[in-house]
Amino acid sequence: MVPLLFGLSVACNHSDRDNNDHPAFFEPVFQKVDTIGPGRKEEAFRILDSVYAGFPNPGPMDLVWKYRYKMDYYWLSQNDRFHTRLYADSILRVLSGKTDRRGYAVEYGRALMYVGDICRDEGKLDNAVSLYYEGKTFIQRTSDTCGMGEYSLRMAMVYYRQGKYHLAIPYFREMFAELSACNAKPFYRFCYQQGQLDNIGLCFDHQDQKDSAMYYYDSAMRYIQQYKAPFMKLPNQIIYTMAAEAVVIGNKGSLLLRTGDTVAGEKLLNESIRINLQEGTEFGDALKTMGKLIKLQLAQKRFSEAQQGLLKMKAILDSVPVTAAELSWRELQSEFSEATGNHQEALAFLRSYQQMKDSLASLENPFQALDINTQFNYLSGEMELDLLKKQNEIKNIYLSVMLLLTLMVIIIGVLIWQYSKRSKKQAAKLESLNRVVTRQNEHLEKSLRALEHSQQDNTRMLKIVAHDLRNPVGNMISMADFLQNYGNVTDEQNKEALQLIQQSGHMALELISNLLYMNIRGDIRKEQVEVDVALRYCVDLIKTKANEKQQQIIVHLFQATVWASREKIWRVFSNLITNAVKFSPVGGIVEVAMQMVDGVVRITVRDNGIGIPDTLKGSIFNLSQDVKRRGTMGEESFGFGLAISKQIVDAHGGRIWFESEEGKGTEFIVELEKYNEVNHH
Numbered sequence: 001m002v003p004l005l006f007g008l009s010v011a012c013n014h015s016d017r018d019n020n021d022h023p024a025f026f027e028p029v030f031q032k033v034d035t036i037g038p039g040r041k042e043e044a045f046r047i048l049d050s051v052y053a054g055f056p057n058p059g060p061m062d063l064v065w066k067y068r069y070k071m072d073y074y075w076l077s078q079n080d081r082f083h084t085r086l087y088a089d090s091i092l093r094v095l096s097g098k099t100d101r102r103g104y105a106v107e108y109g110r111a112l113m114y115v116g117d118i119c120r121d122e123g124k125l126d127n128a129v130s131l132y133y134e135g136k137t138f139i140q141r142t143s144d145t146c147g148m149g150e151y152s153l154r155m156a157m158v159y160y161r162q163g164k165y166h167l168a169i170p171y172f173r174e175m176f177a178e179l180s181a182c183n184a185k186p187f188y189r190f191c192y193q194q195g196q197l198d199n200i201g202l203c204f205d206h207q208d209q210k211d212s213a214m215y216y217y218d219s220a221m222r223y224i225q226q227y228k229a230p231f232m233k234l235p236n237q238i239i240y241t242m243a244a245e246a247v248v249i250g251n252k253g254s255l256l257l258r259t260g261d262t263v264a265g266e267k268l269l270n271e272s273i274r275i276n277l278q279e280g281t282e283f284g285d286a287l288k289t290m291g292k293l294i295k296l297q298l299a300q301k302r303f304s305e306a307q308q309g310l311l312k313m314k315a316i317l318d319s320v321p322v323t324a325a326e327l328s329w330r331e332l333q334s335e336f337s338e339a340t341g342n343h344q345e346a347l348a349f350l351r352s353y354q355q356m357k358d359s360l361a362s363l364e365n366p367f368q369a370l371d372i373n374t375q376f377n378y379l380s381g382e383m384e385l386d387l388l389k390k391q392n393e394i395k396n397i398y399l400s401v402m403l404l405l406t407l408m409v410i411i412i413g414v415l416i417w418q419y420s421k422r423s424k425k426q427a428a429k430l431e432s433l434n435r436v437v438t439r440q441n442e443h444l445e446k447s448l449r450a451l452e453h454s455q456q457d458n459t460r461m462l463k464i465v466a467h468d469l470r471n472p473v474g475n476m477i478s479m480a481d482f483l484q485n486y487g488n489v490t491d492e493q494n495k496e497a498l499q500l501i502q503q504s505g506h507m508a509l510e511l512i513s514n515l516l517y518m519n520i521r522g523d524i525r526k527e528q529v530e531v532d533v534a535l536r537y538c539v540d541l542i543k544t545k546a547n548e549k550q551q552q553i554i555v556h557l558f559q560a561t562v563w564a565s566r567e568k569i570w571r572v573f574s575n576l577i578t579n580a581v582k583f584s585p586v587g588g589i590v591e592v593a594m595q596m597v598d599g600v601v602r603i604t605v606r607d608n609g610i611g612i613p614d615t616l617k618g619s620i621f622n623l624s625q626d627v628k629r630r631g632t633m634g635e636e637s638f639g640f641g642l643a644i645s646k647q648i649v650d651a652h653g654g655r656i657w658f659e660s661e662e663g664k665g666t667e668f669i670v671e672l673e674k675y676n677e678v679n680h681h
Contacts, residue, residue: 021059109138287325
């Protein structure tokens with residue numbers, strides 16, 4: 001199935017051919033390797049490598065075809081993450097910067113989705129969903145229904161893994177509908193459309209809607225029988241079609257067992273196993289079906305048949321490891337030993353089964369915690385922020401151009417003035433030019449003042465909006481706290497929803513607070529501020545978070561006063577101590593200390609956390625999301641806190657800097673002038 005699917009994807013890119021690619025040469029090569037059986041992949045790889053080695057300067061899509069062929073094999077047939085990631089990265093590297101072309105954009109988006117699949121299986125679900133979303137954006141703009149079908153399938157499988165079958169069904173149906181227009185790849189459409197009918201049946205089966213499940217299993221079988229004829233020529237197509245039929249037969253057999261028709265159900269299970277134990281078919285599905293058959297035999301006390309089945313199942317697992325089947329075998333072996341009176345052996349297998357089950361459950365936990373809709377809303381917001389950032393960069397370019405023009409006008413004026421002293425004949429012309437230059441300067445100055453006024457208005461509006469949002473967000477957090485503590489909420493989903501509301505509220509409140517302190521100017525209102533009191537207040541507020549991470553905050557303070565804005569300087573201390581807690585490990589130590597150095601109060605916040613990488617040290621105080629990182633327990637960060645702290649300290653005439661070594665910790669130092677009654681009255 002794998003090489004043929006890849007060969008068919010080649011045909012989908014005819015419209016994107018140019019002189020750089022050579023489809024007329026390479027398509028016959030892939031048609032040849034498609035005829036090679038599934039057990040001879042090394043021979044297929046040797047043919048491809050030999051052809052590519054002898055071909056001078058293959059184009060980008062030529063290389064993508066080879067990488068995609070190998071990537072599909074390692075992922076779909078071998079579940080080899082390392083080689084799959086290797087070839088997916090190769091595709092991304094080859095097509096980088098070329099995604100303005102339709103065919104290239106589709107392949108680039110598909111490669112991103114494959115990397116997302118790897119992250120999904122590694123439990124990195126946030127990364128997986130982000131990659132799916134990014135891959136979708138590349139494919140969506142090409143209107144490629146085949147590619148969009150792959151996205152719908154992945155989203156369906158995420159919901160399926162979460163056990164949200166009612167949410168998975170619409171995505172399976174959506175993929176089926178999208179593939180109806182995928183005329184360029186008929187076998188690809190056949191494979192996945194019948195698969196979606198079977199998947200929908202499984203979803204209804206899991207929800208115990210037996211009639212609906214049987215309807216879709218029968219629909220999948222009818223679909224295969226109706227459309228398989230054109231694909232019964234090449235070995236790969238024949239083997240795939242047989243495996244597809246066997247999977248549906250096994251699912252029907254399992255359903256019949258649960259409805260009480262054990263005779264018909266057992267017959268279908270045996271037929272499914274017979275087909276899927278042939279070379280190149282679905283060994284994993286065969287093992288799963290064998291487990292169901294053995295369970296039936298144990299229930300009917302057919303111990304001899306069950307024992308033979310267990311031995312056969314174990315022999316297959318030794319040569320083809322399948323985690324889910326291994327778990328099922330341990331459970332069945334425990335039940336067999338118990339039923340045949342070998343209680344000690346039964347207990348040993350039961351313990352082994354429970355340990356493996358707990359290990360697999362821990363890997364599945366991220367699927368249960370991930371909220372897809374929230375993640376997509378976040379990604380949409382990220383894209384909007386990126387767009388705003390680009391717009392801001394364009395404005396900065398315009399401003400730079402205007403400043404450059406102003407400088408050029410000034411230089412021209414100076415040159416004209418020097419030239420006027422050398423030639424009286426040019427006096428009238430120079431006077432006229434000077435008037436023109438003066439008018440241009442006035443226009444430029446007006447433009448600059450208008451830009452500055454617009455920036456001030458935008459800043460004021462941003463702070464007004466942030467200030468007005470503070471109260472409703474605070475009320476949302478308070479209500480979430482009240483419902484959690486006194487609302488008698490028992491449903492787990494509702495509890496998770498309240499926790500999500502509470503966490504989102506805290507994140508929004510932190511972002512609003514940061515917005516209120518952006519663009520600090522020198523016209524701040526100052527007063528006498530006791531530094532030690534402000535630091536102790538910050539530590540008391542942050543201790544709760546530190547206690548959650550079993551951290552210790554050590555303080556070395558003494559009485560000292562500075563001339564500052566109490567609210568703004570408190571924000572600096574709060575940002576530094578919060579970051580120390582956020583980026584320190586569980587059980588870490590945060591130290592807050594003061595020193596008096598030549599009439600300057602020096603405040604030091606030191607931690608033994610993850611440190612700052614060398615690549616970020618030069619931009620850590622920039623107002624940019626490029627410097628944001630997650631804390632040691634996944635705490636969110638907006639990347640604004642240190643930039644705002646730098647603005648506040650600079651506005652007070654002080655200094656702020658840091659010393660850090662990656663993996664060993666960070667020390668932030670703030671220096672503020674000590675209050676003097678004569679100088680600060």
